[in-house]
Amino acid sequence: MSTNIHSAQPSLLGYRFQPFYALIVLWNESEDDLDExxxxxxxDVTLKGNDFTKLYQLKHSLGSSSSLTVKNDEFWKTIRIWSQFANSPTHQFYFVTNDTVQPSSPLIKLVKADMDRESIVNLMTVEAERVIGEREKxxxxxxxxxxxxKRVAGCESFLNLSMEERLKLIEKITIRPNNFNILQIHNEVIKNLKRIVVGKLRYLIANRLLEWWDIRTIDPKIRIRKVDMLFQLQSLIGQFQDNNLPDDYSKQNPISIDAELGGFMEKQIDLVNGRFHRKxxxxxxxxxxxxxxxxxxxEDILNAIELEEYDEVLVETWSDKHGPMKDDLIDQPELLCQQKGLELLEWVHSDAHLYINPIRSEWKQHFLMHGSYQQMAEELKVGWHPKYREMLSDD
Known part of the structure; x- marks a missing residue:
């Protein structure tokens, strides 16, 4: 997650909770891969299918829970939003809260399915009339x-409905008490992964799925289909096969390019007149x-020995090109040395992957090879100019 949720304000936590709850909803409650x-x-969250619309009002808290009653302000504020859809044959409503509903509370009928709800309509009507009456006084x-x-607008919206419309509205409502909070999102994702992923991979894949989802939902108006989420999930699972590795950085960039420049890596590019964009x-x-x-x-996905062996292959392949080039350019003009060195630098970026096997057979990203070569250039294990060691020896 891109925000430090442990230090965030409660209002921000509620806002940040919305997209993550949307992920769980899409995963567990969609009926078709094209639902969005x-x-x-x-x-707060809307799930849309071909013939249904589910609205989720989220009341998030990290504090201790209280008992939800018919006098709850947040519940009546939600009734104001939902009243406009009372006659819709396709809408369903979910009031999601950290609070509890006591077994003896009349609202328990909104928690359990298939219970008569006329008594709830009567109870809410009495409460709405009481609120309006006391306001008028x-x-x-x-x-x-x-x-x-905070409550009056919802009471007015409810009373503006006929008794038949009130019952239609209440029959569409489900209360979800004792809901998980934002600090428990990771565990909710792991619960879903238990059906399809084994062992420690659940934790690693859950991290990456949440990171991907967090980026996708930066735009609050985005619509995400279940098939999009499933495709990403399958891709992540595939990256953790024995012949592959997870890709976490191919689409990431450093905060500051200047902070990454300097040292021998940059000097090596200067030796062959590579200029800024190559740097x-x-x-x-x-x-x-x-x-x-x-x-x-x-994350113990790959050990250092495998990376060292990969680097040895890179150095050997580079040496097969740099050594003959160095021999061919003895006593040649500096301009030609720069030109050939620049060609070697370009070969690393454009063609080296055609000659060097990836670190795992299904690993498709070239940045590992490109970046590893540049790190070795920083360490003077490889270079581009035929005389790079001599020219940089005094630095």
């Missing part, structure tokens, strides 16, 4: 501030490769 989820559309008495400011390309590749290698080792 939206955030902050008709409600306060207005007549010129009392300030007026009571029930930038090298810096990005090295940053990606360095971070990817560190993450593989940190």
């Amino acid at each position: 989820v939206l955030i902050e559309d008709d409600d 306060a207005v007549a008495a010129e009392t300030e501030p007026l009571p029930y400011s 930038k390309r090298a810096a990005i590749a090295r940053w990606r490769a360095r971070n990817q290698r560190e993450k593989w080792i940190r």
Whole structure:
């Protein structure tokens, strides 16, 4: 997740919770691969299918829970939103909360399916009339501030419906109490992965799926189909096969290019007159490769020995080209040395992958090779100019 949720304000936590809950909804409650989820559309989360629309109002909290009653302000604020859809034959409504509903509470009928709800309509009608009545008394008495400011709009919307429409609305509502919070999202994803992924891979794949989802939902108006989520999930699972590796950095960039420049890597490119854009390309590749290698080792996906063996192949292949080039350019003009060195640098970026096997047979990303070469250029294990060692020996 891109935001430090442990230090975020409660209002921000609720906002950040919406897209992650949308992921769980899309995963568990869609009925077709083409169903799609939206955030902050008709409600906090909306799930749309061919013949249904499900609205989810989320009441998120990290604090201790309380008992939900018919007097709850947030519940009535939600009734105001949903009342406009009372006559819709395709809408369903879900009030998702960390609070509890006591078994003795009348609202338990909105938690359990297939229970008569006429008594709930009557109870809510009485409560709405009480709120409106007390507001009117306060207005007549010129009392300030007026009571029930958070609840009154929902009460008015409910009373504006006929008794038949009120029942239609209430029959579409489900309360989901004791809901998980944003700190438990990772566990919810792991629960779903238990059906299809084994062992420690659940934790690693859950991390990457949430990172992907977080990026996809930066735009709150985006619509994501279940098939899109499933495709990404299958891709992630495939990356953890024995002949492949997860790709975490091919689409990432360093915050600052300048911070990645300098040192022997840049000087080596200067020796062959490679100029700024080749330096930038090298810096990005090295940053990606360095971070990817560190993450593989940190997560025990790949061991250091395998990476060392891969680097040995890179050095040997480079030496097969650099050695003969160096021999051919003895006593040749500096301009020609620069030209041939630049060609070798370009070969690393454009053609080396045609001659060197990837670190795993199904690994398709070239940045690991490009960036590893640039890191070795920083360490003077490889170079582009035929006399790079002599020319940089005094630095």
